[in-house]
Amino acid sequence: MKSITKLLFTSFFTTLLVACQSEALFPDTDTSVELIQLSPEVQAIKDDLDLSHFESDPSGIDVDKIVIDWENHISSQKEDGLWYQFPLTTVLPAQLKSDLIVQQDYMLVVAISEDVTEYSLVKLAHLEGSSPTATYLQLGGFHGMTYLYDLNGATRGVAYVENGETHTSITTEHWHHVPMSNCDVHGLADNVRMGTMNHNDLHDQGCDGGGSGWVRVATDHYTDWYNHRGGNTWEYSHTEYTGTTYEYIWVEGGGGQYLNAIYLPDAYSGGTGNDFDLGEFYDWYYNERDEGEPLRIQIDPSLQDTVAGCVLAKLMLGELALYRDTIGSFEDDPSFNLTFTFGECSDGDDACTSAADLSDGNITIKIQNQGLHALEYASLILHEGIHAEIFRAVETYTSELLNPNDWERLGQLYRNYLADNGNNTETTEAQHRFMTERYVIPLAEAIWKLDNKRYPLDDYMKFGWDGLERYGFTGYFHDGVFKRLTREESNEDYHNQDKVLNNTTF
Amino acid sequence: MTVIKKLYTVLFICLISFSIHSCIVQDSEADTESYEILNMLIDKHAKPLLPPPPPLPNTFTYDSVNIKENYYSGHWSSKSDSIIYSNKLDSIKKKNEILSKNIAQIIAIDPYFAVPWLADSNFNFANSPEKQRLYEALKAIQDSIPLRIDRLKITRNDSLTYWSKAQHRRRKGADYVGVDIVASFSRVAFDEKKQKAALVVSFNRSVLAGFSAIYFLEKKDDKWVVIDTKGLWIS
Numbered sequence: 001m002k003s004i005t006k007l008l009f010t011s012f013f014t015t016l017l018v019a020c021q022s023e024a025l026f027p028d029t030d031t032s033v034e035l036i037q038l039s040p041e042v043q044a045i046k047d048d049l050d051l052s053h054f055e056s057d058p059s060g061i062d063v064d065k066i067v068i069d070w071e072n073h074i075s076s077q078k079e080d081g082l083w084y085q086f087p088l089t090t091v092l093p094a095q096l097k098s099d100l101i102v103q104q105d106y107m108l109v110v111a112i113s114e115d116v117t118e119y120s121l122v123k124l125a126h127l128e129g130s131s132p133t134a135t136y137l138q139l140g141g142f143h144g145m146t147y148l149y150d151l152n153g154a155t156r157g158v159a160y161v162e163n164g165e166t167h168t169s170i171t172t173e174h175w176h177h178v179p180m181s182n183c184d185v186h187g188l189a190d191n192v193r194m195g196t197m198n199h200n201d202l203h204d205q206g207c208d209g210g211g212s213g214w215v216r217v218a219t220d221h222y223t224d225w226y227n228h229r230g231g232n233t234w235e236y237s238h239t240e241y242t243g244t245t246y247e248y249i250w251v252e253g254g255g256g257q258y259l260n261a262i263y264l265p266d267a268y269s270g271g272t273g274n275d276f277d278l279g280e281f282y283d284w285y286y287n288e289r290d291e292g293e294p295l296r297i298q299i300d301p302s303l304q305d306t307v308a309g310c311v312l313a314k315l316m317l318g319e320l321a322l323y324r325d326t327i328g329s330f331e332d333d334p335s336f337n338l339t340f341t342f343g344e345c346s347d348g349d350d351a352c353t354s355a356a357d358l359s360d361g362n363i364t365i366k367i368q369n370q371g372l373h374a375l376e377y378a379s380l381i382l383h384e385g386i387h388a389e390i391f392r393a394v395e396t397y398t399s400e401l402l403n404p405n406d407w408e409r410l411g412q413l414y415r416n417y418l419a420d421n422g423n424n425t426e427t428t429e430a431q432h433r434f435m436t437e438r439y440v441i442p443l444a445e446a447i448w449k450l451d452n453k454r455y456p457l458d459d460y461m462k463f464g465w466d467g468l469e470r471y472g473f474t475g476y477f478h479d480g481v482f483k484r485l486t487r488e489e490s491n492e493d494y495h496n497q498d499k500v501l502n503n504t505t506f
Numbered sequence: 507m508t509v510i511k512k513l514y515t516v517l518f519i520c521l522i523s524f525s526i527h528s529c530i531v532q533d534s535e536a537d538t539e540s541y542e543i544l545n546m547l548i549d550k551h552a553k554p555l556l557p558p559p560p561p562l563p564n565t566f567t568y569d570s571v572n573i574k575e576n577y578y579s580g581h582w583s584s585k586s587d588s589i590i591y592s593n594k595l596d597s598i599k600k601k602n603e604i605l606s607k608n609i610a611q612i613i614a615i616d617p618y619f620a621v622p623w624l625a626d627s628n629f630n631f632a633n634s635p636e637k638q639r640l641y642e643a644l645k646a647i648q649d650s651i652p653l654r655i656d657r658l659k660i661t662r663n664d665s666l667t668y669w670s671k672a673q674h675r676r677r678k679g680a681d682y683v684g685v686d687i688v689a690s691f692s693r694v695a696f697d698e699k700k701q702k703a704a705l706v707v708s709f710n711r712s713v714l715a716g717f718s719a720i721y722f723l724e725k726k727d728d729k730w731v732v733i734d735t736k737g738l739w740i741s
């Protein structure tokens with residue numbers, strides 16, 4: 001085992017490049033002696049370059065491992081100054097989970113204007129059809145993504161380039177850092193969407209094509225370890241996973257299927273962790289699950305490729321009691337059919353539960369709003385799930401959700417508001433009063449658990465209050481005690497929710 | 507000016523005024539009726555929220571009777587409790603009515619008589635051809651028309667504003683700010699004599715708390731009254 005510590009070199013390993021880059025895996029660091037005199041300008045650039053503050057997140061570039069080819073620069077005079085570009089010769093990380101990216105190149109780009117010298121490390125991610133020889137200063141024929149990082153490693157800008165022309169870009173002002181999650185693909189200036197339902201939103205941004213949008217893809221980073229066996233003999237020991245970084249790429253048209261394919265590419269392994277795959281899940285859900293048994297929880301195809309559909313799948317596979325006792329109860333009740341779909345409620349809603357055919361046992365949960373965070377969809381789905389279960393419970397007088405006290409109180413409220421378990425103002429009042437008293441904390445707890453209890457439960461209260469705030473302001477009974485939600489508390493809940501949403505990996 | 511010319515001018519003016527007149531009459535009739543229906547529905551549904559009734563101690567033990575029946579008949583709680591509860595509720599309700607009058611709300615109205623949200627519905631009002639016809643007329647409506655809140659006259663002391671997502675939601679996922687209720691209405695389908703009507707209505711107190719229904723109305727003593735509803739969803 002000691003011999004492993006005698007490793008000489010670690011390289012980033014990529015399955016994309018491993019076949020053709022054997023020499024690059026072993027750069028001879030001992031002989032990196034300068035043989036050629038650099039021009040004074042290049043020497044100055046080299047002397048002034050300080051990479052000691054460069055953070056490898058989010059670019060995934062480990063500056064200890066890069067080698068800059070100072071001798072092979074190109075330069076270009078632009079309006080805003082003289083630009084230099086130096087290739088980075090070391091093989092850099094990237095086992096892209098996306099099979100859309102065919103090649104990835106790195107370079108140092110320096111822009112020298114009258115008053116400022118700006119260094120950027122640039123990554124070019126070539127998509128299919130891109131000219132493999134294109135560089136940042138020679139973008140002709142390039143099709144793909146350009147990523148600029150400053151010397152602290154922060155993202156300076158991301159652009160999608162088509163035929164050498166910048167098609168759309170995002171800059172740091174709009175950068176909204178949300179860590180990767182399986183379901184949550186947006187989070188960027190609130191405009192990143194998944195699926196094909198976002199046509200109009202993208203039109204509003206002046207972009208064409210249904211389903212186009214920024215999509216965050218994962219990049220796994222690996223280091224290969226070798227044992228030195230004397231002389232020139234190196235024996236491969238193992239490959240160490242060193243982390244995952246995420247970046248946005250622009251995807252044109254094509255709709256949800258395409259987005260889904262890049263977003264959740266791993267094989268569904270039956271789990272809900274990082275290897276969760278939505279397409280595989282729905283394959284299983286529709287084709288393999290309990291063969292021959294009817295699906296009592298139907299998921300309309302309109303939801304499959306969406307964040308909401310992804311969240312629903314994860315809830316289904318998870319172990320949340322609140323899910324099991326609400327939506328889950330429909331699995332066991334052959335007299336009911338619960339359907340989830342994208343659909344129109346009215347302009348003021350995010351989702352609704354239609355029990356217009358309750359006598360036939362049909363309940364439909366429609367999800368309307370696009371572009372929510374995954375955890376927000378989770379609380380919205382659970383909220384509607386509680387409605388569905390109350391509808392079902394009152395019809396059948398059976399429920400795992402309601403204990404005797406709940407039945408008592410629900411009965412009082414139904415009677416007080418003259419509710420008849422219909423789709424009307426009386427029933428919505430009774431149910432929301434009941435939910436305000438009874439489910440704010442369980443809903444918050446559910447989201448807290450989905451988020452792996454990253455922060456204290458208190459920080460998740462907005463999820464519990466979703467749709468119930470106004471009843472909270474008006475006053476409600478909790479454990480028999482009259483309480484009011486204050487505006488200050490609510491503002492604090494929103495504030496905490498922002499923090500949760502910006503850091504969740506659900 | 508020749509006589510012929512004069513004649514043409516007169517004829518022309520007549521034609522113009524006639525067409526304008528008939529046009530206005532037709533439009534204003536339809537509009538006035540629609541707005542009257544909305545006035546009635548807003549008065550009926552846009553009431554302020556008030557605190558709920560306090561919980562009663564648990565005294566009820568369930569028998570096998572259908573729970574819905576229990577809710578209505580009142581034998582879901584022992585009789586004496588039920589009476590105490592009713593009395594308690596009565597006093598609360600009276601208090602609430604007084605309270606309610608002093609609450610001024612802001613009601614946001616969707617700025618269009620919308621295309622009815624019935625595209626994916628397939629109801630069958632088998633026992634009422636009248637309703638079936640109105641429902642089908644509603645489903646046939648293909649376009650929306652502007653809704654002017656200055657033409658609404660509500661009896662409560664509330665103010666009306668146009669609903670705007672941009673203005674009334676801080677961000678996606680956030681609840682309403684600056685409005686207490688959001689109301690949306692579809693265009694109204696009338697029968698030939700404008701004595702019967704139907705429309706889709708939704709009232710929301712929050713992004714996840716509201717309801718929507720088809721309302722069937724009839725004109726009685728010059729006033730629109732609800733004769734039936736078909737619930738669509740709660741949110």
Ligand SMILES: [Zn+2]
Nearest residue numbers: 176177498502
């Ligand atoms: Zn932010």
Ligand SMILES: [Zn+2]
Nearest residue numbers: 184186187373
């Ligand atoms: Zn998000």
Ligand SMILES: [Zn+2]
Nearest residue numbers: 467714715741
């Ligand atoms: Zn609700």
